[in-house]
Amino acid sequence: MLAASSGIIVITSCKDVKFDRHWLATAYNWFIIPYMVYDVYAMYLRHWYRCYDKQVLNGKDQFATAMNSLLRKDFLMLxxxxxxLTILVPIGLFLRRDIGDFFVGCLYVAEMSTPFVSLGKVLIQMNLQNSLLHKVNGALVLITFFLCRICLFPFMYYAYSKQYGIPLYKVPFSIPLHCNVVNASIMAPQIYWFWLICKKALRLYQGPARSGKDR
Structure with missing residues (x-):
């Protein structure tokens, strides 16, 4: 929620989507670095303990076994x-020439769905996957993910078109090519993840109850 709150502050403060500045747009990037490093380490630990619980770890092969599990099951997330860490943060800190704070704020808002996704995993670990809370949280995941990670990109193009008085369909041809490439590269996995979320939602609301191990 910290990222989303920062993004909302930046968006509402920038009246000119290209040139207006807000200090949070740059400052929050410095917070992202340790957070992402920690999150990668946490993912590794999760797979390490999974392998340990299944008694597939042995001596010097512990790291390799856990990494293999991480790469097989969470490759896209990794x-x-x-x-x-290697592309977007350097762009946000050093390469964007102090322009585009509004759009950086939009990308921060994309994290609005993360707390609900995390809560869903916690509820499953607590064997509450059949509870009303889990179903309500599932609906919130769908809504926030769709609005803040899928609709976000058309919204950014719309904001640019409104700012400069050009038709929406002309925006991709009015901005640098690399902006379109970056947006498409970020949006592609969001669409894939949203498809996975929709599949899980169908199982949650229509299918028979499943245990946490099946999810």
Whole structure:
């Protein structure tokens, strides 16, 4: 929620979507670095303990076994974190020439769905996957993910078109090519993850009850 709150503050403070500045747009990038490093380490630990519980770890192969599990099951999420650390953060801090704070704020708002996604995993670990709270949280995941990670990108193009008085369909041809490439690269995994979330939602609301191990 900290990222989303920062994003909302930046968005509402920037009247000019290209040139207006807000200190949070840059400052929050410094917070992202340790957070992402910690999150990658936490993902590794999760797979390490999973392998340990299944008694597939042995001596010197512990690291390799856990990493293999991480790469097989959370490869896209790992790539997501690495791309943020190695590409998006440097762009946000050093390469964007002090413009585009509004759009940086929009990307922060994309994290609005993360607390609900995390809560869903916690509820499953607590064997509450059949509870009303889990179903309500599932609906919130769908809504926030769709609005803040899918609709976010058309919204950014709309904001640019409104700012400069051009038709929405002309915006992709009015901005640098690399902006379109970056947006498409960020949006593609969001669509894939939203598809996975929709599949889980169908199982949650229509299918028979499943145990946490099946999810």
């Amino acid at each position: 790539v997501h974190h690495v791309v943020i």
